[in-house]
Every structure is written in C-alpha cells, then in structure tokens.
Amino acid sequence: MDLLMSAAFAQGEAPLAARSPRLLIVDDVAENRAILARRFQRQAYHITEAEDGFCALELIASQSFDLVLPDVMMQAWTGSRF
DSSP states (O other): OOHHHHHHHHTTOOOGGGSOOEEEEEOSOHHHHHHHHHHHHTTTOEEEEESSHHHHHHHHHHSOOSEEEEOTTOSSSOGGGO
C-alpha cells in the first residue's frame, strides 16, 4: 500500500485511485483561476478555488486536498509562504 493510499485510509477517505484528485487553486486573479480550473477539470480533478492565501488557509483547515497550486505573486499573501 503506497503512502497516498495509507493516508487516505487513515483519514477515512477513499484512496486517490478510487476518486478524483482534489486541487486547490490559489490566485488573486479570477481569470487565472478560471484558466487553470478548466485545464485541470479536463484531467478529472475536483477543483476548489481561493482568491488569496487567507481564504486558502481556511479551506485547508476545513478540507483535505491532494495538491495546492498557489500563485507566488499575490498581493495579500504570496504562495511562497505556504
């Protein structure tokens, strides 16, 4: 059993292979989020969006994500702080 499957079972979730990967896109530009969301949705990702780092942290605290894709040049909180 690989690490992702072990973590999923420990949290009571289906293993990644049995569900769509969950991606959090963090960007202060709505158009950038939309472009990335469309691209990843075509690859069967389940997309959640956040407009800044503060919103992203709230989402991360309440949900689990397989990947967080932050913008590194946001005004309020840069992605490099994650």
